[in-house]
Amino acid sequence: MINLGNYSLLISFFLSLLVCIGLLFGIKRKDGRFIEASYRGAKGVFFFFTIATSLLIYVFINDDFRIEYVVSYSDISLPIFYKITGLWAGQKGSLLFWGWLLSLFTFITIKRDEKKVNSFFLPYVLMCLNLMVLFFLFVINFVTPPFELIARIPKDGNGLNPLLQNPGMVFHPPTLYLGYVGFTVPFSFAMAALYTGDLGDWWIKKTRAWTLFSWVLLTLGIVFGGWWAYSELGWGGVWAWDPVENASLMPWFTATAFLHSVMIQERRGMMKVWNLFLILLTFALSIFGTFITRSGIITSVHAFGQSSVGYVFLGFLLMMVALGTYLILTRYEKLKEKNPRIESLLSKESSFLYNNILFLGLAFATFWGTIFPLISEAVKGVKISVGPVFFNTVNSPLFLALLIVMAICPLLAWRRTSSKGALRNFIIPSSMMIASLPLLYILGIRDFLPILFYAFSVFVLVSLSREFYIGTRAGVKHRGENWMSSFLNLITKNRRRYGGFTVHVGVIMMVIGLASYGFYQFKEDFTLMPGQDVTVKNYQLKYLGLQSFKESNYSGLGAIVDVYNSGEFEGTLRPEKRFYKKQEPTTEVAIMNNYKEDLYLILGGWEQNNLITLTVVINPFLSWLWIGTGVVVFGAIWAVIPRRKKEREVDIIEKDILLHLQEVEGK
Amino acid sequence: MKGKTKVIIISLVIIAAFLYLVLIGMKEGTMYYLEVGEFINKMDEIGQLKVRVNGEIVAKSLDYDTKSLVLAFSLKDIKGPQVLNVHYKGTPPDLIEQEGVTLVAEGSYNRNKNVFVAKQLLVKCPSKYEKKDAYEKKDGKV
Numbered sequence: 001m002i003n004l005g006n007y008s009l010l011i012s013f014f015l016s017l018l019v020c021i022g023l024l025f026g027i028k029r030k031d032g033r034f035i036e037a038s039y040r041g042a043k044g045v046f047f048f049f050t051i052a053t054s055l056l057i058y059v060f061i062n063d064d065f066r067i068e069y070v071v072s073y074s075d076i077s078l079p080i081f082y083k084i085t086g087l088w089a090g091q092k093g094s095l096l097f098w099g100w101l102l103s104l105f106t107f108i109t110i111k112r113d114e115k116k117v118n119s120f121f122l123p124y125v126l127m128c129l130n131l132m133v134l135f136f137l138f139v140i141n142f143v144t145p146p147f148e149l150i151a152r153i154p155k156d157g158n159g160l161n162p163l164l165q166n167p168g169m170v171f172h173p174p175t176l177y178l179g180y181v182g183f184t185v186p187f188s189f190a191m192a193a194l195y196t197g198d199l200g201d202w203w204i205k206k207t208r209a210w211t212l213f214s215w216v217l218l219t220l221g222i223v224f225g226g227w228w229a230y231s232e233l234g235w236g237g238v239w240a241w242d243p244v245e246n247a248s249l250m251p252w253f254t255a256t257a258f259l260h261s262v263m264i265q266e267r268r269g270m271m272k273v274w275n276l277f278l279i280l281l282t283f284a285l286s287i288f289g290t291f292i293t294r295s296g297i298i299t300s301v302h303a304f305g306q307s308s309v310g311y312v313f314l315g316f317l318l319m320m321v322a323l324g325t326y327l328i329l330t331r332y333e334k335l336k337e338k339n340p341r342i343e344s345l346l347s348k349e350s351s352f353l354y355n356n357i358l359f360l361g362l363a364f365a366t367f368w369g370t371i372f373p374l375i376s377e378a379v380k381g382v383k384i385s386v387g388p389v390f391f392n393t394v395n396s397p398l399f400l401a402l403l404i405v406m407a408i409c410p411l412l413a414w415r416r417t418s419s420k421g422a423l424r425n426f427i428i429p430s431s432m433m434i435a436s437l438p439l440l441y442i443l444g445i446r447d448f449l450p451i452l453f454y455a456f457s458v459f460v461l462v463s464l465s466r467e468f469y470i471g472t473r474a475g476v477k478h479r480g481e482n483w484m485s486s487f488l489n490l491i492t493k494n495r496r497r498y499g500g501f502t503v504h505v506g507v508i509m510m511v512i513g514l515a516s517y518g519f520y521q522f523k524e525d526f527t528l529m530p531g532q533d534v535t536v537k538n539y540q541l542k543y544l545g546l547q548s549f550k551e552s553n554y555s556g557l558g559a560i561v562d563v564y565n566s567g568e569f570e571g572t573l574r575p576e577k578r579f580y581k582k583q584e585p586t587t588e589v590a591i592m593n594n595y596k597e598d599l600y601l602i603l604g605g606w607e608q609n610n611l612i613t614l615t616v617v618i619n620p621f622l623s624w625l626w627i628g629t630g631v632v633v634f635g636a637i638w639a640v641i642p643r644r645k646k647e648r649e650v651d652i653i654e655k656d657i658l659l660h661l662q663e664v665e666g667k
Numbered sequence: 668m669k670g671k672t673k674v675i676i677i678s679l680v681i682i683a684a685f686l687y688l689v690l691i692g693m694k695e696g697t698m699y700y701l702e703v704g705e706f707i708n709k710m711d712e713i714g715q716l717k718v719r720v721n722g723e724i725v726a727k728s729l730d731y732d733t734k735s736l737v738l739a740f741s742l743k744d745i746k747g748p749q750v751l752n753v754h755y756k757g758t759p760p761d762l763i764e765q766e767g768v769t770l771v772a773e774g775s776y777n778r779n780k781n782v783f784v785a786k787q788l789l790v791k792c793p794s795k796y797e798k799k800d801a802y803e804k805k806d807g808k809v
Contacts, residue, residue, distance in 0.1 A: 353674065368689065385697065387773070
């Protein structure tokens with residue numbers, strides 16, 4: 001079994017190497033046979049990779065403690081659900097999983113286009129993808145072999161860190177990896193476009209679905225991470241600006257910028273270089289994240305531990321960036337050709353430009369704050385720590401500015417907006433926004449930044465609703481439909497536009513959740529005797545006593561707390577301390593949430609006489625963050641799912657490419 | 668003025684405002700990150716400045732007072748013998764009672780009481796990836 005795993009990985013590696021050589025020959029000699037063979041080879045890589053990955057899951061399920069990696073991350077009593085997650089619980093397995101995803105995506109990319117006559121780009125795309133697969137296979141085979149044996153076989157494994165035994169941990173890594181890996185596909189298409197010198201927007205059109213899909217998964221991965229931290233780590237927050245967290249956020253910023261700026265290239269043919277740069281940056285930052293989390297070079301509370309693998313990734317990163325930069329520079333003249341210019345201060349194009357500057361600002365500030373300790377140590381010899389204060393000071397105004405751009409952008413027209421048109425579009429949302437100010441003031445929101453966040457959220461929501469309303473009304477007026485069918489027609493016929501608007505509605509919900517949590521979190525500690533109660537804001541908490549219990553892989557102690565909201569009984573919460581075998585007690589928080597706020601209880605400690613310390617946290621509107629994420633995902637999927645007319649549309653793209661090709665060859 | 672020039676001016680304004688924000692953020696959001704030994708050596712220089720101190724918890728020294736909710740413990744330099752007494756008001760974080768756990772305390776030194784008053788404690792997540800192996804090898808278990 002173990003040998004089969006090792007051999008499959010080795011075969012994959014050499015096969016991938018052959019694919020590389022085959023492609024080089026095929027491209028150089030313009031020989032289709034070599035290229036055909038490479039496609040088959042890449043599918044073979046995927047096949048053997050899949051065997052190895054399945055085997056690793058298999059040995060986890062079977063408690064095969066001959067394997068060092070299984071011993072480190074599992075034990076007999078672990079529920080099977082978490083045994084499977086052992087695949088990505090540690091370094092070796094997660095790299096295997098990552099590599100496997102990459103080869104899966106390579107497989108899908110080939111499958112989609114290999115039979116088409118005009119897939120001139122496919123060999124180049126495959127070249128890039130295969131290079132990355134090869135890199136991962138190299139690391140997996142020679143640096144971090146997952147099937148490595150242990151010297152002395154123990155009776156039982158060391159078990160999975162209890163903090164990782166949480167549903168959030170099941171979804172967080174795979175979604176994040178899917179997002180990271182997903183962006184390598186548009187990246188490879190971009191590199192193919194650069195290499196062939198065929199720099200139209202065909203690569204953007206071909207990869208539109210990939211880009212959105214990866215963006216959704218990256219978003220989900222980050223939010224799952226926050227959710228996991230919130231429900232498991234027991235400090236009452238979702239985000240701490242720790243380097244490891246930032247590592248996942250930086251590519252998200254540049255990816256979001258990319259998502260927006262490709263629309264301008266599609267629409268107006270502008271920003272060609274910029275888009276290539278953004279996708280290169282997104283790719284580079286996702287690898288950079290891997291480097292800082294795996295090398296232990298930056299002090300993080302997550303302490304991934306130091307290992308040499310990080311530097312291997314750094315080398316790979318530098319190589320890919322150098323390659324990308326070289327390609328962009330050598331084709332710069334071609335890229336500059338026929339680029340239309342921005343014509344007006346107030347236009348969709350210019351607002352997309354501001355959006356991009358802001359997202360890049362966020363990415364840069366986050367990057368700077370993350371690596372500054374390193375720079376400072378190298379240059380001045382002093383270690384400096386950059387705290388959340390830095391990130392909040394810099395990023396909050398940028399988020400606010402983005403919110404403002406988000407409010408204004410949909411109201412502007414392409415090219416230029418007449419001041420009269422702009423005024424007409426602005427009047428309702430801005431008056432609603434102004435009307436919301438006194439209301440917010442009465443509700444107790446009196447600080448400068450929060451009030452702006454909420455007020456502009458109102459602006460965006462009103463102007464988005466207005467878009468839906470105007471579109472629907474047009475259907476009613478011109479085609480005589482009733483309101484409901486007109487609305488449905490509107491959103492199904494313009495999926496991209498209204499899916500995008502739905503994403504923005506979701507983002508506003510997330511903004512409300514995050515702003516409320518960030519500005520108005522309440523947190524206090526109490527000591528309580530059994531039978532004692534305490535009033536916290538509108539809650540009365542009655543502590544009844546301690547209760548001990550036992551589960552298959554841990555035992556625990558829980559404090560029974562009855563919760564009354566404004567005098568009415570709401571339910572019973574049981575914050576716990578859990579004792580996993582051989583481990584220290586860990587905190588298990590208890591959360592009660594409604595649309596208005598989360599009540600979050602942490603059992604701090606207890607004494608012999610059942611006296612407890614209870615930390616009470618109230619996070620207003622935090623559930624809006626989770627629901628908003630759901631809306632974002634729904635909107636993005638809505639925008640990208642194929643319509644019934646899909647075939648035709650794809651044909652049009654293909655025809656475009658074909659025509660374009662003939663044109664190129666004709667020259 | 669042409670549209671393009673205006674757009675460039677606005678973009679430059681945004682970038683300038685951004686750089687200003689970074690400067691402000693750097694001034695307020697950064698602090699020294701020191702080992703216990705370094706902190707004790709530079710105590711006079713640092714004074715009341717907010718800093719982060721990294722060290723190893725002395726397990727025996729842990730004392731949590733449930734009345735005042737103050738957690739008191741000593742933080743030992745990871746490589747040297749120096750020890751710093753720390754007070755933290757709040758719930759003790761998880762996993763601190765294990766031998767050899769390292770922790771970062773954020774706060775400032777109180778001269779009158781001769782203790783480091785921590786506003787925040789950051790316990791390093793024990794073993795996500797390779798650290799656990801290192802830990803075992805040290806113990807000679809494997």
